[in-house]
Amino acid sequence: xxxxxxxxxxxxxxxQWxxxxxxxxxxxxxxxxxxxxxxxxxxxxxxxxxxxxxxxxxxxxxxxxxxxxxxSxxxQxxxxxQWxxxxxxxxxxxxxxQxxxxxQWxxxxxxxxxxxxxxQxxxxxQWxxxxxxxxxxxNNNRPDRGDKWNNIQNKSNNQxxxxxxxxNVTVNNFQANRTNNWNNINQRYNERGxxxxxxxxxxxxxxxxxxxxxxxxxxxxxxxREDFWxxxxxxxxWGSAWWRPAPIATAAVVTSPWWWWQPVTYSSATxxxxxSMPAQPATYDPGTTVIYEGDTYYVNGKASGTAEDARxxxxxxxxxxxxxxxxxxxxAEGQPxxxxxxxxxxxxxxxxxxxxxxxxxxxxKNGLVGGAYQNVLxxxxxxxxxxxxxxxxxxxWHVGEATQTVYETGFSNLENDVAxxxxxxxxxxxxxxxLVRLPSPEVPPGPVKLPEPKKP
Numbered sequence: 001x002x003x004x005x006x007x008x009x010x011x012x013x014x015x016q017w018x019x020x021x022x023x024x025x026x027x028x029x030x031x032x033x034x035x036x037x038x039x040x041x042x043x044x045x046x047x048x049x050x051x052x053x054x055x056x057x058x059x060x061x062x063x064x065x066x067x068x069x070x071x072s073x074x075x076q077x078x079x080x081x082q083w084x085x086x087x088x089x090x091x092x093x094x095x096x097x098q099x100x101x102x103x104q105w106x107x108x109x110x111x112x113x114x115x116x117x118x119x120q121x122x123x124x125x126q127w128x129x130x131x132x133x134x135x136x137x138x139n140n141n142r143p144d145r146g147d148k149w150n151n152i153q154n155k156s157n158n159q160x161x162x163x164x165x166x167x168n169v170t171v172n173n174f175q176a177n178r179t180n181n182w183n184n185i186n187q188r189y190n191e192r193g194x195x196x197x198x199x200x201x202x203x204x205x206x207x208x209x210x211x212x213x214x215x216x217x218x219x220x221x222x223x224x225r226e227d228f229w230x231x232x233x234x235x236x237x238w239g240s241a242w243w244r245p246a247p248i249a250t251a252a253v254v255t256s257p258w259w260w261w262q263p264v265t266y267s268s269a270t271x272x273x274x275x276s277m278p279a280q281p282a283t284y285d286p287g288t289t290v291i292y293e294g295d296t297y298y299v300n301g302k303a304s305g306t307a308e309d310a311r312x313x314x315x316x317x318x319x320x321x322x323x324x325x326x327x328x329x330x331x332a333e334g335q336p337x338x339x340x341x342x343x344x345x346x347x348x349x350x351x352x353x354x355x356x357x358x359x360x361x362x363x364x365k366n367g368l369v370g371g372a373y374q375n376v377l378x379x380x381x382x383x384x385x386x387x388x389x390x391x392x393x394x395x396x397w398h399v400g401e402a403t404q405t406v407y408e409t410g411f412s413n414l415e416n417d418v419a420x421x422x423x424x425x426x427x428x429x430x431x432x433x434x435l436v437r438l439p440s441p442e443v444p445p446g447p448v449k450l451p452e453p454k455k456p
Contacts, residue, residue, distance in 0.1 A: 149257055156441035163445040164223055171223045174216035182351045185209055195293040198301025204455045207288050211453055213350075214418045214434060218448045221346055221355050221436045232374050233260045233344050233360040241372060243325045243383045255330040260360050261440035262341045266412050272340045273365060273390060282393040284410025286420040287350075287432040288453075311406075311427045318396035318406040320387040326370030327383075328362035339364050342371075342414050345435040347407075347421075355436065361397060363388050373399045409435070417449045 145153075174181075188194055188206045197203050231237060234257040239248050266281045283289050284299075291298045297310035304310070328339040339362045346355035361371030361384050369386035386397025388411060396408040406424040413419035419435040439445065 145257055153441050156444075159444055160222075160225055164225075167219055167223060170216075171220055174220060178352060181209070181213055185213060189287075193293075195291040195296070195298040196301060198289070198298070204453065207453045210288055211450060214420070215448045215450050217348070217350070217434060218418045218436050218450070221348060222439075222445070224354055225438070226376075232358055232376070233372060234258055237374075238327070238329070238372075241327065241381070241383075244327050245324065248329055256440075256442060258440045258442060259330040260328065260341045260362065261344045261438070261442075263415070263437065263440075263443075264340065264342050265415055269340065269411070272337070277390040278393070281412035281415075282410060283412070284392075284394055285413060286409055286422040288420070290422075292422075292430050307430070308427050311424045311430060314394075314396050314408045314422070314424050315404065315406050315427070317389055317394065318386045318398045318408070319403050320368060320385070322368070322385060325383045326364070326368055326385060328364075328370045339370070344438045344440075345419075346438060348434050348436060350420075350432060350434055358438070359384060359399075359435070361386070363395075369395065369397050371397070415449075416451070 185206065188202075191197075235248060235255070236257070238244065238260065270277050270279060289300055292307050292310070295307050296303050297305050297307045328341065330339075331337045341360075341362045344358060344360045347357040347359055348355045356375060356377045358374045358376065359371060361369050363369050367388040367390055369384065369388060371384035371386075373382045373384055374380070382400035384397050384399055386395065386407075388395045393411045394408060395411045395414075396406055398404075398406050404426045407421050408424065409419050409421040414435075417437045417439075419437075421433050421435050423431045423433050425431075
């Protein structure tokens with residue numbers, strides 16, 4: 001596949017945005033050119049920009065090298081060789097949306113499946129928050145939403161600023177105690193035979209600690225919320241998605257700009273699926289009720305097959321046959337809904353790290369998952385394709401053409417504000433990450449929705 005200079009970092013004509021190139025927010029990086037001090041991974045504590053950087057705050061993607069926060073362990077590392085981006089392993093892509101063997105798939109390359117993306121900026125111009133390009137123009141240049149929606153967004157920003165003030169002590173306490181709390185949790189992960197301790201008193205105490213930690217991580221991610229996140233996955237974002245075959249049919253005056261951000265409940269899902277889904281939700285929580293220990297896959301403390309077979313099943317579920325990339329849209333006025341949004345989520349490590357990767361996904365009546373991925377540091381966006389198994393209630397998806405990097409969780413987890421998710425790197429390795437919901441600007445901030453686990 002020939003590589004075309006059609007996107008950031010690919011060369012070519014046009015003005016290319018580089019961290020540090022006249023923008024004080026991001027430092028320079030190797031090969032980026034531009035004036036100022038050259039940024040190298042490990043020399044700067046804020047923004048490492050390649051796998052293996054010596055900084056854990058901004059992991060570029062699941063499985064990033066040089067990071068020892070996620071060792072091989074039950075429910076998190078799994079058996080087999082740990083995959084690292086760029087580690088000489090051609091089976092797995094280097095990041096979501098990247099082609100195998102380290103070859104980056106680029107829109108406009110010698111691949112006829114996907115067309116060039118509109119709004120890319122052309123000639124290597126990269127999107128950045130508040131930039132002067134056509135895809136995510138700044139507030140002065142982009143079409144006005146109208147007073148109703150602008151007022152909602154302004155009110156939301158004010159509410160979140162107040163939320164940050166109210167929760168400052170809680171977040172600071174979590175950060176001060178993070179290491180000790182995580183070490184206590186991680187000790188159990190690494191304990192031999194821990195999967196078989198499911199249901200014991202020690203297990204339920206540990207699971208409560210895991211829930212508390214996840215809740216605090218959600219608060220931390222929300223505390224670092226950026227205003228420009230509201231512009232991801234709204235009507236204008238989806239209207240310019242490069243894989244969109246046709247304009248959005250619904251008028252902005254009818255549907256909220258943040259229709260895709262709506263949370264889901266299990267009861268609303270059973271109504272949407274018209275009885276084709278069990279009436280009661282199943283518990284499938286990666287890392288607590290479902291664990292990979294060595295070569296064995298455990299569900300609720302019981303060996304349920306080999307780890308390899310479980311990963312194969314997840315990869316198969318995440319790659320349904322589709323004629324074209326699915327694009328979830330709100331229904332046209334007066335028409336029944338074909339898609340149900342499942343919200344907008346930040347993908348982040350369990351222990352620490354800021355959120356730079358975001359996902360939106362929706363599901364249609366047949367269980368097909370469609371959505372999108374956005375990296376707010378690089379501006380990279382890719383489609384999401386996957387599937388919901390209505391009977392097992394497992395949902396799995398992949399990003400772009402990286403069909404061997406698969407994300408999997410239980411559907412009912414998406415009711416909450418935090419959901420653990422397996423990230424499978426082919427058939428040989430699995431890590432546990434977190435999805436943290438970003439509440440819609442139409443929803444006032446509140447306490448984290450995450451039920452306490454209850455011993456039967």
